[in-house]
Amino acid sequence: MKYGMIGAGAMGYRYGVMLQENAGVQVDFIDTWKPNVEKVREQGGVSVARDHHDRHIVPINIFYPEEYHGHPDVWIIFKKQMQLEEELKRDSEAGLFHDDQYVFSAMNGMGHFEKINQYFAKDKIICGTAMIATRLDAPANVDFMGPVNSEVMHMARYNNQEPDEVTQGIFDDFKKAKLGPVFTTNWQGMCMSKVVFNAVCNTLCTMFEMQMGQFIEYPGVPEMARQLFNEAFDACERAGIYLIETREEEVASVTTISKAYKYHYPSMYQDFSKGRPTEVDYINGYIAKIGREHDYICRTHEFLVHEVHMAELMRKYHN
Template sequence: MKIAIAGAGAMGGRFGTMLATTDNQVMFIDSWADHVQAINDRGLQVHVGNAVTPHWIPAALPQDVHGSFDLIILFTKAMGIAPMLESLRSIITRTTHVMVLANGIGNIEQVEKFVPGRQIIAGVTVWSSELDGPGEITLTGAGNVTLQPLAGQSDDFFQAVLTAFHQAGLNPIASDDVLAAIWKKAALNCVLNTYTALLDCNVGEFGRLPNHETLIDGVLNEFAVVAHHEHIDFDLDAARQLILAQFAPGGNSAHYPSMYQDLAKGRPTEIDFLNGFIAAKGAASNIPTPVNRLLTQLIHGKEVLSKQSVRIPA
C-alpha cells in the first residue's frame, strides 16, 4: 500500500523508517521546509546508540504532494491536525484511510471534520523518539501501537494495516475500545510530559525524585474523576503502573518527552489537549481540577518564556 506520514518529526520519522523496511511505499509530508530538504538531501539520519543510519525516504511539503495514498498516518501535534488535513484535501479520496496517533484527547473529532468515520483508524502508541534537528532523529526504547478502525475490526483494509505494522516490528494491537487506550496514554502524557517539561529533566530523573508518586497521584486522581464523568473505561491503577514502568533502566528513562523538546526549541506544546483538556472538562462539569489547571497555566507561562530563550538539552 501507499503510506504517507503526515508530520515527519520524531514519531513520524520512527514509524516511517520502520514501515519503509516492508514492501509498502512510504513518503514523508511535513511543513518544516528545512526538515524536508535535509531528508531529501542526505536521508533521514536515525541515531540508535552510537550508530547513525541514513534512511532514504522521499519527503515533501504538503502543497507539493500529488496523487493519492491508501493510508495517511497523522503525526502532527494535536493543534496541527486540522491545518494538515486542510492542506491535504486534494489528495484525500473516498478510499483514503486516515490514522490518527497524535498525543492528546479529542483528535478523532478533529479528523471526522475531514473524512467519514469508515475511513478513520484511531490509535495510540507508546513508542518514543526525539527530533534532534532538520533531518535527524534519535530512537529510544521499545513500544507498541494500539489501533481500532471506526468502521469495525473485520474490515479488510484494517487487517492489511495490522499485517504491515507487524512486519515493520511496530507491535500492533487491535482494540475494541481504543478510547480507553487513548485516555490511558493521555494520562501518562499529562504526568510525564508536563512534569519533565516543568522540572527540566528526563523521565528517569523525574522518577528518582522522592516526591514523584505524590506528583503523579495529584494529576491522575483528577484525571480519573473526569474520565468517569465522560463514561471512559479508565483504570487509574493500570495508568499509574504504566507510568512507573517508564522509570526502569533501559526503557524510556533517558527519554525527554515531546513537551520538553517543544519548550526547549521555543515551540508551542500540546498542553491544551492534555492537562488543559482535563481542566476544561472539569470546569464545564463542576469537577475540581486544581492540579491540572495549575500545570496548564505553568506550561503556558513556559511557552512564553521559551520563545525568549531557546534551550537545547545537553
Template structure:
C-alpha cells in the same frame, strides 16, 4: 501498502521509516518547509539508534502542494495544534477509500479528521515509542530494535479488513501493535500518562527516571490520575486500566523502559516550539469543566507550563 506520512517529525519519521523497511511504499508529506528542504538536500533522513550508528535512509518527501498520489493509508503525525492546517493542506490527496491514522499525543485531531474522512475510515490510538528529533531530517530511535508498542482502535470500534491489514504491517515493522475496540479508553490511557510524565519532566527539566525516583512522585502521580479519571468517567470513558494499574504503567515506563528519556514536550520546550499541554492537561481541564468538576492540579500545570514557555521566549529575546 501505499502510505503517506503527514509530518516528518520524530514520530512521523520513525513510523514511516519502519513501515518502509517492512516493504511498504511510503512517502512523507512535510508541511514544515525547513524539514522538507533538509531531507531533500540530504537525499534522505539521518537515523541513529540511542545516539549511535547514524546512517542515511533514502526517502521520498514532498510538500503538501506537490503531492498528488492517492495513498491507501495516511498517517497524521504533526503536533495537535497543527492538525487543522495540515489536513486542510493535504485533503486533496485523501481518496474516498483512504484511511487516516493518528497516534498523536493528546486528544483533538480526530474531530478535525472527521471533517475530511468518514468515521469508518479513521484509526486512532497511541504510541509508546520513544523517539527524538535531533534536527530537521535527523532522528534518533530510542530503545532496542523492536522496542515500544502501539495501540490502535477504530473510531467506530468495529475493526474491518483494512484495519487488520494495517495491524499486520505494523507487526512486520516491529511496532508491536495491539488492536482494541475501546476507542476513548485507548486514547485516555496515553493522555493520563502524558499528563503526568510529559508536563512534569518538562517543567522540572528532568528525565522520566528522575521523576519517578522522587520520593513524592507516587502521590503526585495519583492526584493527577484521580482528577483525570473523574473527568473521563463523567464523559463516558470506559477506562482500560484501574487507577492503580495506570500508576504502575507510568512507573514501569519511566523506571524500566525509558528512564533516561526526555519526553516530547520537553523536546519542544528546549527547541522553542509550542508545546501540546492544552491538548493533554488542558484537555482534562476542559472535560472536567464540561461536567462541573474541578481539575485544579491539571489546571495549575497548564498555567505553569505556559509560564515556562513565556519565560523561555523572553530569555531567548534577550540573548
C-alpha cells in the same frame, strides 16, 4: 498497502522508516517544514540512530503537499495539535484526500479525530496511541529511543467496531514493522489512557526540564502521579469514558516506562526547549475541560496548565 505520512517529524519518521524497512511497504512522506524537506533531499534521506548509536542515512521519498500526486491506501498523520487544522486544509486543497482512503493517527493529546473526521468518513478513521519515545534533534535527524522490539502501540476504529479487512491489513503491517500493535474497540478509553499518562510524565518532566530517568529518581513521583490520575479518572468516569488501564496500572506504568526510557526527554519538553508552543492544552487542559463539562474541577491539572504557560512566557527573559 501503500502509505502516505503526513508530518515528517519524530514519530512520522519512526513509523515511516520502520514500515519501510521492516514491513517492506512503500511510504511517501509529506511535510511542510522547508528545512526538513530540503535537508532530506540534500543528504539523500533521513539520518536515523537508535539510542544515539548506529547513525545512518535511510533513503526516503519526501514531498511538499502541492508536489504530491500519489494515491496511498492509508494516510498516517503525526502533526502537533496546534498545526493540524491548517495542515489538513492545505493537504485537502492540494487534492491529497480521496474517498477510498483510510487514515490512522497516534498524535499526542485529544481533539484531532474531530478535525480528521471533517475530511474522512468515521468508518475509515483508525485512532491510535504510541508508547514509543523518539527525538527529532534537527531537520532530517531522528533518534529512536529504547531497545529494538520495545515498541508498544494501541489502535481502535473511530466507530469502535471490530477490524474490517483494511484495518486488519494495517494492523498486520504495523506488526511486521515491529511497532507492537494491540487492537481494542474502545477508542476513547484507549486514547485517554495515553493522555492521562502524558499529563503526568510529559508535563512534569517539562516543568523541571528532566529526562524521564531523572524524573523517576524522586521518591514522591508515584504519589504525585496518583493525585493526577485520580483527578483524570474521576473526570473521565463522569463523562462515561472508561480507560483501558486501571488507576494502579497507570501509576505503575509511570515507573516502568520512565526507567525503560531513562534518557528520553518527552515531546512536550522537546517543544518547550526549542521555544515552540507546547500541547499542554490538549493534554492536561483536555482533562480539565472534560471535568468542567461534567461538574468536576480538576484543580491540579488546571494549575499545571497555568504553570506550563507561565514557563512558556518566561522563556523570553532567558534568551
